[in-house]
Amino acid sequence: MAQILVYIKKLHAFAGLKLYVNLIGMTVISLLEGVGVFLLAPMLGLIGLFDMNTAGVPFVNLLADPLKGLPEGLKLAVVLGVFIVLLIGQARLQRSQTNLNLEIQQGFIRHLRLEIYQALLQSKWSFFLRKRRSDFNHIMTSELNRVSQGTYLSLRLLTTLLFMLVQVGFALWLSAKLTAFVVVCGIALAVYSRRFIQKSKIIGDQTTKLSQMYTAGITDHFNGIKDIKSNMMEELHLNWFRALCNLMEQNFVRFARLQSTSQYYYKIASIILIAMFVFVAFEVFRVQAEQLVLIVIVFSRLWPKFSMLQSSWEQIAQTIPAFNSLIALQKDCEADKELELHEFGSGERSLSIKDGIECRGIYYRYDRNHSGYALKDIDLRIQANTMTAIVGKSGAGKSTLIDILIGLIQPERGEVLVDGSLLAGDTAFSLRRSASYVSQDPFLFHASIRENLSIAAPDASEEQMWEALRFSASDAFIKKLPDGLDTVLGDRGVRLSGGERQRIVLARAILRKPSILVLDEATSALDSENESRIQEALEKLKGRMTIIVIAHRLSTIRNADQVIVLEHGRIIQNGGFHQLSTEAEGMFGKLLAYQKGVKV
Numbered sequence: 001m002a003q004i005l006v007y008i009k010k011l012h013a014f015a016g017l018k019l020y021v022n023l024i025g026m027t028v029i030s031l032l033e034g035v036g037v038f039l040l041a042p043m044l045g046l047i048g049l050f051d052m053n054t055a056g057v058p059f060v061n062l063l064a065d066p067l068k069g070l071p072e073g074l075k076l077a078v079v080l081g082v083f084i085v086l087l088i089g090q091a092r093l094q095r096s097q098t099n100l101n102l103e104i105q106q107g108f109i110r111h112l113r114l115e116i117y118q119a120l121l122q123s124k125w126s127f128f129l130r131k132r133r134s135d136f137n138h139i140m141t142s143e144l145n146r147v148s149q150g151t152y153l154s155l156r157l158l159t160t161l162l163f164m165l166v167q168v169g170f171a172l173w174l175s176a177k178l179t180a181f182v183v184v185c186g187i188a189l190a191v192y193s194r195r196f197i198q199k200s201k202i203i204g205d206q207t208t209k210l211s212q213m214y215t216a217g218i219t220d221h222f223n224g225i226k227d228i229k230s231n232m233m234e235e236l237h238l239n240w241f242r243a244l245c246n247l248m249e250q251n252f253v254r255f256a257r258l259q260s261t262s263q264y265y266y267k268i269a270s271i272i273l274i275a276m277f278v279f280v281a282f283e284v285f286r287v288q289a290e291q292l293v294l295i296v297i298v299f300s301r302l303w304p305k306f307s308m309l310q311s312s313w314e315q316i317a318q319t320i321p322a323f324n325s326l327i328a329l330q331k332d333c334e335a336d337k338e339l340e341l342h343e344f345g346s347g348e349r350s351l352s353i354k355d356g357i358e359c360r361g362i363y364y365r366y367d368r369n370h371s372g373y374a375l376k377d378i379d380l381r382i383q384a385n386t387m388t389a390i391v392g393k394s395g396a397g398k399s400t401l402i403d404i405l406i407g408l409i410q411p412e413r414g415e416v417l418v419d420g421s422l423l424a425g426d427t428a429f430s431l432r433r434s435a436s437y438v439s440q441d442p443f444l445f446h447a448s449i450r451e452n453l454s455i456a457a458p459d460a461s462e463e464q465m466w467e468a469l470r471f472s473a474s475d476a477f478i479k480k481l482p483d484g485l486d487t488v489l490g491d492r493g494v495r496l497s498g499g500e501r502q503r504i505v506l507a508r509a510i511l512r513k514p515s516i517l518v519l520d521e522a523t524s525a526l527d528s529e530n531e532s533r534i535q536e537a538l539e540k541l542k543g544r545m546t547i548i549v550i551a552h553r554l555s556t557i558r559n560a561d562q563v564i565v566l567e568h569g570r571i572i573q574n575g576g577f578h579q580l581s582t583e584a585e586g587m588f589g590k591l592l593a594y595q596k597g598v599k600v
């Protein structure tokens with residue numbers, strides 16, 4: 001319950017006064033529900049249309065005196081008129097309340113979506129390293145909807161309880177003993193039904209796990225669809241998917257069965273209760289027939305609410321695991337928060353490196369409970385506006401070192417200094433604002449080339465865009481595309497080769513006019529001709545920005561002022577390209593000799 005309370009408080013903070021108006025509206029509507037029908041028979045009795053003693057019927061007597069003064073021919077018309085006004089009023093109220101309900105509910109989902117998305121964006125990179133991306137998709141889609149639904153069901157439960165309280169009060173006024181009898185039966189049934197709630201919670205846990213597996217599975221499968229097709233692994237994946245779908249179906253059916261069983265018990269209980277009720281009313285309490293009719297009407301409306309209460313309660317219990325996932329994610333985000341909202345934005349407080357970046361005694365581990373260090377005892381200096389290359393075998397720690405250098409992750413021991421200032425907090429944000437990072441797996445939005453470029457530099461002119469595209473050797477192929485700069489890229493647009501994508505991302509990186517350009521295997525997919533064009537362009541950038549390059553293909557870095565060779569997380573060589581290439585016994589010389597041997 002505590003979990004639900006957290007979100008009810010959030011809903012309260014979000015909706016404010018509207019929430020109270022809505023709650024009152026919901027209660028009034030449920031009270032008015034059937035009131036017209038309930039009053040019609042006694043009112044018709046009142047004007048003598050058929051034989052009914054209306055003396056014991058509340059409210060109807062209030063209408064008796066005004067009706068008496070009316071001519072006989074008008075009485076039926078007035079009674080029916082009152083009936084129409086009452087029902088139309090109720091329908092109007094219902095419509096406004098439904099609209100308000102929808103407004104609050106959808107607004108709350110939007111509010112939650114924004115809250116979670118923002119919390120994720122405010123988290124440190126190390127937070128993302130620990131988590132599975134598909135879990136975010138899962139929480140942002142199905143879990144978020146379940147939480148919103150659970151919050152709303154809880155409020156509906158509250159209004160049902162309010163409604164029941166009023167009805168019980170009304171019934172108490174008609175007959176205290178009979179009401180006490182029914183309420184005791186209802187409470188006994190609710191206690192008995194607790195096991196249904198427990199089971200609903202267990203099914204809810206299973207729902208969370210299965211839908212998490214579903215989202216993760218389909219994300220992985222469609223990301224790896226080429227591997228699946230090219231290795232004929234369709235059957236394997238289909239079997240996995242089939243098994244998961246069966247489990248999901250069974251889980252859903254289990255919950256539906258649980259609900260129908262509990263409703264079935266409620267129905268049986270209500271049949272027995274009504275029989276006992278009529279028996280007790282006549283034989284034990286000897287109530288009047290008219291009073292009994294009214295009490296039966298009240299309870300016939302009240303009893304379904306008991307069973308609705310039970311069903312809502314089971315549905316809420318089923319959503320509790322979703323509340324837990326959301327709360328856990330928000331707590332994790334809060335613990336790993338690095339940015340405040342006002343620190344978002346790329347246009348402010350950028351940093352231009354004047355002197356250089358220095359690492360002193362850096363150690364870094366991805367898992368602090370694990371002894372393996374990804375970086376050990378790293379000491380290095382990168383002079384401003386020079387080109388530094390980081391090389392080494394796969395898994396040597398190159399990308400980790402880059403992440404440390406741009407302040408994306410913080411060292412466990414040691415420090416990084418930018419122009420003598422510690423790279424942390426505001427300095428790290430400023431450095432990242434003025435950096436352009438191009439990863440091994442270049443990312444383009446499903447939008448036009450122009451839009452993809454504008455994301456990095458919203459104010460860039462068309463001429464500047466073409467200049468950046470010339471730098472990355474992509475101008476020629478873009479000119480040949482059907483809509484030039486306005487060609488839409490992606491699944492439903494033009495599909496580019498890996499090398500073409502890399503070149504557009506490079507242009508985007510340059511367009512940002514960074515003070516530090518980081519290329520992590522950014523030219524790995526390029527052919528030799530295009531790669532050497534980019535080499536020449538990078539050469540021209542030297543002196544204007546600090547460039548850090550990771551490359552397996554060593555021909556890419558022959559213009560580097562400094563080469564850092566990493567092995568098992570340590571720097572084993574550091575020097576100029578030509579100096580290291582002459583150290584025949586060094587790792588760099590060996591790598592170079594090997595690559596020359598295979599004519600890379």
Ligand SMILES: Nc1ncnc2c1ncn2[C@@H]1O[C@H](COP(=O)(O)OP(=O)(O)OP(=O)(O)O)[C@@H](O)[C@H]1O
Binds near residue numbers: 395
């Ligand atoms: N997110 C992570 N969680 C745990 N360990 C990681 C993570 N990323 C990298 N590592 C480990 O840290 C070490 C260094 O990895 P890193 O990615 O920096 O190497 P790299 O030299 O860039 O490799 P490659 O050339 O293959 O990209 C490796 O042993 C790797 O397994």
